[in-house]
Amino acid sequence: MNPRRKQRLIAVSSILVLLSGGVGAMLYALNENVDLFYTPSQLVDGLGEDKNKPVVGQRLRIGGMVVKGSVRRDEHSLKVSFDLVDTGPIVTVHYDGILPDLFREGQGIVAQGTLLNATTIEATEVLAKHDENYMPPEVAEAMKGIKHVPPKQTYSAETP
Amino acid sequence: MIAELGHLALCFALAISLVLAIFPLYGSYKGAAGPVLLARPLAILLFLLTSVAFGALCYSFWSNDFTVLNVASNSNSMLPWYYRMTAVWGSHEGSMLLWVLMLSGWTAAVALLSNSLPLILQGRILGVLGIINVGFYGFVLFMSNPFERTLPFFPVDGRDLNPLLQDFGMIIHPPLLYMGYVGFAVSFAFAIAALLGGRFDSNWARWARPWTLAAWLFLTLGIMLGSWWAYLELGWGGWWFWDPVENASLMPWLVGTALIHSLAVTEKRGTFKSWTVLLAIAAFSLSLLGAFLVRSGVLVSVHAFATDPSRGLFLLFFLLVVVGGSLLLYGVRMHAVRSQARYQLFSREVLLWGNNIFLLTATLVVFLGTLYPLFHKELGLGSISIGEPFFNSIFQYLAIPFALLLGLGPWVRWKQQQWQPLLKPLSMVLVAALVLAVGVLSLYQTPSANLALLGLILGAWVAVSTVGEIQQKAVQLGGVPGLFKLQASHWGMVLGHLGFAMLVVGIAMTKTFSVEKDVRMKIGDSVELNGYTFLLSDVYALNGPNYGGQAAELEVFAHGEKLTHLHAEKRFYPVTRSVMTEAAVDARLSRDLYVALGEELSGPSWALRVYVKPYVRWIWLGAILMALGGLVSLGDKRYRRKTAAVTSPQSSAATGAPADA
Numbered sequence: 127m128n129p130r131r132k133q134r135l136i137a138v139s140s141i142l143v144l145l146s147g148g149v150g151a152m153l154y155a156l157n158e159n160v161d162l163f164y165t166p167s168q169l170v171d172g173l174g175e176d177k178n179k180p181v182v183g184q185r186l187r188i189g190g191m192v193v194k195g196s197v198r199r200d201e202h203s204l205k206v207s208f209d210l211v212d213t214g215p216i217v218t219v220h221y222d223g224i225l226p227d228l229f230r231e232g233q234g235i236v237a238q239g240t241l242l243n244a245t246t247i248e249a250t251e252v253l254a255k256h257d258e259n260y261m262p263p264e265v266a267e268a269m270k271g272i273k274h275v276p277p278k279q280t281y282s283a284e285t286p
Numbered sequence: 287m288i289a290e291l292g293h294l295a296l297c298f299a300l301a302i303s304l305v306l307a308i309f310p311l312y313g314s315y316k317g318a319a320g321p322v323l324l325a326r327p328l329a330i331l332l333f334l335l336t337s338v339a340f341g342a343l344c345y346s347f348w349s350n351d352f353t354v355l356n357v358a359s360n361s362n363s364m365l366p367w368y369y370r371m372t373a374v375w376g377s378h379e380g381s382m383l384l385w386v387l388m389l390s391g392w393t394a395a396v397a398l399l400s401n402s403l404p405l406i407l408q409g410r411i412l413g414v415l416g417i418i419n420v421g422f423y424g425f426v427l428f429m430s431n432p433f434e435r436t437l438p439f440f441p442v443d444g445r446d447l448n449p450l451l452q453d454f455g456m457i458i459h460p461p462l463l464y465m466g467y468v469g470f471a472v473s474f475a476f477a478i479a480a481l482l483g484g485r486f487d488s489n490w491a492r493w494a495r496p497w498t499l500a501a502w503l504f505l506t507l508g509i510m511l512g513s514w515w516a517y518l519e520l521g522w523g524g525w526w527f528w529d530p531v532e533n534a535s536l537m538p539w540l541v542g543t544a545l546i547h548s549l550a551v552t553e554k555r556g557t558f559k560s561w562t563v564l565l566a567i568a569a570f571s572l573s574l575l576g577a578f579l580v581r582s583g584v585l586v587s588v589h590a591f592a593t594d595p596s597r598g599l600f601l602l603f604f605l606l607v608v609v610g611g612s613l614l615l616y617g618v619r620m621h622a623v624r625s626q627a628r629y630q631l632f633s634r635e636v637l638l639w640g641n642n643i644f645l646l647t648a649t650l651v652v653f654l655g656t657l658y659p660l661f662h663k664e665l666g667l668g669s670i671s672i673g674e675p676f677f678n679s680i681f682q683y684l685a686i687p688f689a690l691l692l693g694l695g696p697w698v699r700w701k702q703q704q705w706q707p708l709l710k711p712l713s714m715v716l717v718a719a720l721v722l723a724v725g726v727l728s729l730y731q732t733p734s735a736n737l738a739l740l741g742l743i744l745g746a747w748v749a750v751s752t753v754g755e756i757q758q759k760a761v762q763l764g765g766v767p768g769l770f771k772l773q774a775s776h777w778g779m780v781l782g783h784l785g786f787a788m789l790v791v792g793i794a795m796t797k798t799f800s801v802e803k804d805v806r807m808k809i810g811d812s813v814e815l816n817g818y819t820f821l822l823s824d825v826y827a828l829n830g831p832n833y834g835g836q837a838a839e840l841e842v843f844a845h846g847e848k849l850t851h852l853h854a855e856k857r858f859y860p861v862t863r864s865v866m867t868e869a870a871v872d873a874r875l876s877r878d879l880y881v882a883l884g885e886e887l888s889g890p891s892w893a894l895r896v897y898v899k900p901y902v903r904w905i906w907l908g909a910i911l912m913a914l915g916g917l918v919s920l921g922d923k924r925y926r927r928k929t930a931a932v933t934s935p936q937s938s939a940a941t942g943a944p945a946d947a
Contacts, residue, residue, distance in 0.1 A: 152651060152680065156658060159676035163669035173668055187671055204806050204893055223804045224884035224893045227521070227856075227865035238671075 161238065163187045170215035170245060180241050188217060188247055189236040197231060210235070221249040228254040289354050292342025293433040296383075299335040299390070300423040302328055306393075306416030310409035314482075322409035326397040329412050332419065333394035340374075340387045343432055347374050353440040356380055356432045362446035362861050364832040372457045373447040378581060378597075379432035381460060385577075386422050388461070388468040393419060396472055396497070403493060410479035411472075418471050421604045429597045446832065446861035455515030463508030463535060467573040469501025470538060473545065474570035477563045478612055481619045491553035491562065496925045498549060498566070499778075502542045503916030509535050510909035521867030521882040523802065523897045525905055528677045533656040534576030537649050541569040544645040546916075547638050555635060555700055557625035560616075561642070567612045572649075574605045579656070630702035637695045644688040651680045682737070689744035689790060692783060693751035697758075715754045719746035730799060730900075741794020749787040752780055778919025785911030792904025799900045804884075808891045816898040818879060819843040820852075825883075825892060833857040835865070838883045838892065842872065854883040854894075878902045 164173060164186055172179045180186050190210030197208045207220045208231075219237050229235060229252065239249035306328045313321030343356070347370045352358040360377045361370050375384040393415045400408050426432070450456075476494040480486050512532065517525045526532060545565040551558040582598020629635040655672045662670050693715070697708055723742035727733045759776075760769050805813045812821040824839040835857040842849045852870035859866065872879040877900045884893030 148647060149650075152654060155676055155680055156654060156672065159673035160658075160662075160670045161673055163671065174666075185673075187669075199887065201888070202806070204804050224882075224895050227867055 161185050161187050163189060165212040166190045166210050166217040167213050167215050169217055169241075179244075182241050182243060184241050185239070186241060186247075187236055187238050188219070189234065190217065191234050192229070192231050194231045210237075216245070218246045219249050219252075220246065221252055223252075225252055226254040230254075288342050288345050288349075289351065289433040289435065292339040292346075293431070295335045295338040295342065296423065296427055296433075299332055299339065299386075300420070300427055302332045302335060303390075303416050303419035303423050306332060307413060307420050308416075309413075310416070311413035311482075314406045314409035314413065317406070319405060322405055325409050325412035325416075326400075329390075329393045329397035329415070333390040336383075336387045336390040340383055343380060343383055344371060344374055346433075347371065350444070352442070352444050353435055353437055355434040355436045358436050358441050358444045360444065360447050362444040362832060364861070365444075365447060365452075366831055368457065369447055369452050372451065375460050376447050376451045376456075377432075379426075379430045379434075381464075382422075382426050382430050382581075383432045384461065385464050385468060386419070386426055388464045389415075389419055389422055389471060392465075392468055392472050396475070400493075407479055407483065410482050411475045414475040414478045414482075415471060418475070418608075421607075425597075425600055425604070429600050443861075446859065449833070449857065449859040449862060449864050449866040450519055452866075453515060453519050455511050455518065459508060459511040459515055461508075462504050462511060466501050466503075466505025466508050466542075467535075467538065467576065469497065469504055470542060470566075470570040470573050472497040473501060473542075473566040474612070477566035478615065481563060481612075481615050484619055484622060486552070486559040486563070486623055488553050488556050491549050492924065494566070495546070495549045495553060496920050496922075498542065498546055499916045499920050502539070502546055503913045503920075505535070505539050505542060506909055506913040506916065509539060510906050510913070513909075514906050517902075518869055518871065519866070521869050521895070523800075523869070523880050523882070523895070523899065525796075525902065528655070528672075528674050530656050531576075531580050533652045534572075534579045537652050537656075538569050538572040538576060540645050540649040540652070541565055541572055544642045544649075545569050547641050551635055551638050555627045555629070557627040557629070557635065558639075559623050559625055560620045563616060563620065565642075567609070567616065571605065571609045571612075574601070574608060578602055578605055627701075629700070632698070632705070633702045634695060634698045634700045637691050637698055640691045641688070641695070644684055644691070648681065648684050651677065651684070682740075685744060685790065686740070689748050689786075692786065693747045696752065696755045696779065696783070711754060711758060712751070715751045716747065718754075719743060719750045722746040722750065736798055737794050738798035741790050741798075745787040745791035745794070748783055748790070752783045752787070756780060773924070774922040775919040775924075778915045778917075778922070780915070781918055782912045782915030785908045785913075785915060787908070788904050788911060789908030792901045792906075792908055795901035796899055796905065800902075801898050803896045805894050805896060806887060806891050807894050808889055811891075813894075813896060815896055817844060818849070818898060820879075820881065820894075820896050822892070822894065825890075828855060828857065830857065832861065833859045833866075836883065836886065836892075838870075838881075838894070840870065840881055842879060850879070852879065852881050854881045856883045856885075873903060875903055876900060 162173065162180070164180065166188065169180065169186075169188060171177065188210060190212045193209040193211050193216060197206065199206050203222070204224065205220070205222045206225065207218055209216045209218050211217075219239070220242070221237070221239075226235075233254060236253045237247060237249040238251040238253070239247045242248050306325065309321040310325035310328075313319065313324075343354075345351075346354045346357050347361055348367070350357070350361065350363050350370075352361075356377055356379050357373075360380070361373045365373065373380070375381045393412065396415065397408075397412060400411065403411075473494060476490070476497065480490050509532075512535065513525045516527065517523065545562065548558050548562045548565055552562045578598060578601040581601060582595070627635075655677055659670050659672060662668070694712070697712065720743060723739060723746045724733050726742055726746075727739055730738070733739060756769070759772060760766055763769065763771055801816050803813060803815050807813065807822045809822055809825060812819050814820075819842065821841045821843065822838060823841050825836055826839075828835040828837045835855060837853060837855045840852040840854065842852060850872045852872060854870035855868035857866045857868060858864075867882050867884075869880055869882045877898060880897040880899060882895040884895060886892055
């Protein structure tokens with residue numbers, strides 16, 4: 127091998143090593159920072175086919191509709207708690223801070239936080255989208271055929 | 287009637303763009319001058335027709351013509367006239383019309399300013415732009431017609447513009463951003479035209495450079511305004527959220543930044559040719575990817591327009607055609623291109639190569655972080671979101687080597703550089719930077735190894751080395767008057783690098799020293815934050831033209847003296863039934879005081895969010911300085927040299943340009 131080629135080989139292989147190392151580190155960092163999304167029923171029953179339930183202390187996102195009449199405020203601070211629901215089970219969210227402009231009872235919201243116990247979440251951030259009909263897409267999917275689809279359609283969907 | 291006129295103009299524009307896509311390319315292939323000569327008038331006609339269409343939509347908004355669906359769903363008779371005008375591009379349909387207006391504008395600008403280019407190259411560039419135009423005019427006409435009518439049952443009044451968009455920043459943010467996105471179409475067209483012709487010389491790079499710089503500078507300003515708008519309007523006091531749509535604009539910016547540096551090498555040294563072409567293709571493809579992400583609704587984001595899968599499919603198809611077609615052409619044509627220039631391991635070429643590597647790694651990070659949730663969901667693994675720490679930590683690590691190389695770059699010669707002559711000046715720069723960084727930090731705290739120290743060191747290193755290099759140039763050129771001999775593009779580089787230094791310092795200082803407090807306050811209550819006392823003096827009902835709500839008055843004291851007065855609003859827009867926060871900001875170069883009014887609680891008391899954010903202005907000022915650098919570079923005399931058209935040297939390695947980029 128002539129020196130020129132050898133130099134190139136070294137250059138190319140060192141780039142490849144650096145690149146794969148970089149991509150590997152990136153994917154590792156990515157996995158460290160992934161927050162799974164749950165709906166209240168997924169949180170209680172488990173997610174996916176394996177029925178994976180989150181462990182206490184895990185960082186996660188939860189999306190659901192705020193249960194009417196469930197918002198309880200502390201008299202002297204900004205502490206607030208409310209219940210979320212999609213198709214059945216209810217999950218309670220605790221939050222200390224300012225709720226977003228469009229937070230209202232009966233509306234869809236997404237909260238980011240950690241799991242305190244099986245049905246309670248301590249939120250670090252509460253998001254509501256700037257749209258009065260907003261429902262987190264995942265919640266809309268879970269609620270399909272339960273509330274918004276007329277019974278006739280549900281029936282015809284079931285008959286082959 | 288007016289709306290139909292606009293629609294008709296758009297139909298004609300599609301036809302014109304089809305002709306533009308076919309004839310000039312055919313002419314340049316056959317070597318016939320006739321069809322190629324058609325290109326310039328066609329491009330100008332295209333722009334005029336689109337202006338007519340855009341004007342028609344503006345008129346419909348101006349005159350509150352609610353028989354036009356777009357007006358009915360995005361405007362309201364109570365909306366002030368200036369927001370009625372910005373409502374033109376507040377919706378998906380209207381913003382696509384703005385997009386094609388910009389695209390035809392760039393096409394016409396290329397037609398008008400390309401006198402000095404060889405005729406055949408003009409034909410190819412305008413032909414490629416024609417193809418891109420066909421795609422977008424087709425999209426506008428068939429997928430998102432802005433002139434659709436609500437007849438016969440038209441509403442009495444409109445549904446009003448999204449209150450989030452009723453802001454000054456919003457008036458200019460989308461046009462600037464689109465100018466940037468679409469501008470990369472011109473760089474792309476230059477690259478494809480060169481691939482078709484198989485000729486890459488330094489002339490080609492010199493012609494492509496100003497267009498790329500212009501697109502890049504618009505994109506820089508657009509992103510900066512978007513960040514500023516989010517800071518003011520979203521009420522969270524944040525300036526960057528790693529939102530998918532922000533990421534979609536950051537990716538072409540990062541690649542565009544790599545491209546302007548790589549073009550410099552191609553122009554000065556005649557090397558990096560295939561790399562430059564690839565970057566030009568990538569920058570435009572990422573712009574298209576951004577359009578796809580925003581408009582298809584595949585990603586959940588504050589920005590996302592109403593979702594329509596068929597639109598997404600159209601854009602995805604167009605994206606695949608553009609990427610696939612150009613990469614195929616690249617594969618077929620590029621093997622013939624060789625770079626003659628040789629360079630040593632320690633040379634400016636290699637440093638710029640490093641610049642490109644880090645910028646592309648950053649792009650890859652953003653790309654993965656943005657699209658990973660999408661793949662995760664499509665593979666049935668559940669919905670996920672990527673946390674901010676992912677982007678923040680990786681960008682922090684990437685910034686270190688990037689800034690070190692950046693400070694070094696301008697000192698190093700093309701081709702090869704010896705270590706010894708640089709040791710003395712650079713160690714002086716390093717010492718000065720360290721002293722400066724630690725000195726500034728000690729004003730705020732006892733210096734410790736944190737993000738602020740890192741940011742200050744990197745920023746000071748880049749800034750001091752940039753200034754030091756200018757000082758060295760002054761010595762070489764015989765004093766300060768000699769500096770006038772430097773090319774405009776050199777000054778552009780200096781400004782751009784200083785802007786980057788400012789940006790880094792701003793980010794690091796804001797991230798480290800920002801303090802935030804959510805408080806519950808009654809009238810007369812006060813809260814202390816970082817030596818500032820915020821006193822809530824009054825809250826009263828608001829009465830705006832198309833909104834109501836509440837406003838809070840606050841007095842700010844520092845060291846017992848009254849410093850300033852803040853006025854924060856929480857607006858309620860009855861038509862869209864939505865609530866908006868108008869934050870109160872007292873801006874200084876060294877810090878922002880920021881108050882957002884939250885909801886009314888029992889008592890009566892109010893939730894308030896109070897921030898002190900040091901150096902947050904530096905982020906946007908840095909971006910403006912970078913854009914200014916682009917503007918100054920554009921003024922370089924050599925981009926306007928006419929003689930270039932006559933001579934067409936095949937090789938460029940011989941151009942012995944002075945050692946600056």
